[in-house]
Amino acid sequence: SDPAAKALWESFMNLKQKEAVMEARRHLVEAASRENLPIKMSMGRVTPEQLSSYIQLFRNNLKALENHCGLLQLVLATVQTLKHPQTSKWDNFLAFERLLLQTIGESEMPSVLNQLLPMIKSSSERTKDDYACEDFFVLLIYIYSVVGEIKCGKELDTAEEEVKKALVKAICDEPEPSPLLQKIT
Numbered sequence: 579s580d581p582a583a584k585a586l587w588e589s590f591m592n593l594k595q596k597e598a599v600m601e602a603r604r605h606l607v608e609a610a611s612r613e614n615l616p617i618k619m620s621m622g623r624v625t626p627e628q629l630s631s632y633i634q635l636f637r638n639n640l641k642a643l644e645n646h647c648g649l650l651q652l653v654l655a656t657v658q659t660l661k662h663p664q665t666s667k668w669d670n671f672l673a674f675e676r677l678l679l680q681t682i683g684e685s686e687m688p689s690v691l692n693q694l695l696p697m698i699k700s701s702s703e704r705t706k707d708d709y710a711c712e713d714f715f716v717l718l719i720y721i722y723s724v725v726g727e728i729k730c731g732k733e734l735d736t737a738e739e740e741v742k743k744a745l746v747k748a749i750c751d752e753p754e755p756s757p758l759l760q761k762i763t
Contacts, residue, residue, distance in 0.1 A: 580647065582648070583646075583649045583652055584648075586605050598656075609642075609646045609649055610636070610642075613646070615639065629657050636650060663706075667707055678694070687734055688737035690721060691740070700747060700751035701753060
């Protein structure tokens with residue numbers, strides 16, 4: 579029911595990450611100012627630590643906590659998300675998705691699949707920054723859904739076959755397949 583929280587939620591849904599985090603800081607600063615909390619606005623990049631320090635200002639003021647509960651929950655969720663160990667991996671995944679989209683615009687589907695192929699690794703070869711099988715399914719579904727009409731041919735058949743082989747090997751080598759992989763297999 580908090581209008582500021584609703585507005586911030588809308589920002590999270592519609593803005594890019596950097597803009598949404600800046601919006602979270604702005605809402606937090608406005609709320610602290612309305613409650614006469616001693617907040618020092620800083621410019622530049624918004625960090626999870628900065629947001630946490632702003633949230634701490636509300637800690638000893640029950641009325642301010644009550645008035646801005648929804649906003650504080652959203653900003654705390656933002657802090658947790660930004661501090662999550664997988665955040666950089668997700669950022670890289672989105673960058674790779676954009677790269678694939680660009681490649682689709684410039685070349686044929688086989689070259690896109692060939693770009694994906696060396697990244698498909700078995701669990702024993704993967705590091706924490708490598709993509710899991712589920713990530714490749716997401717990418718493949720995305721690629722095939724945006725590419726439109728695909729020109730069939732020997733080159734495409736070969737590239738698809740290589741991707742299939744790599745995925746099957748990666749799935750079979752999983753020590754504990756996720757529920758999604760279990761359903762697929």
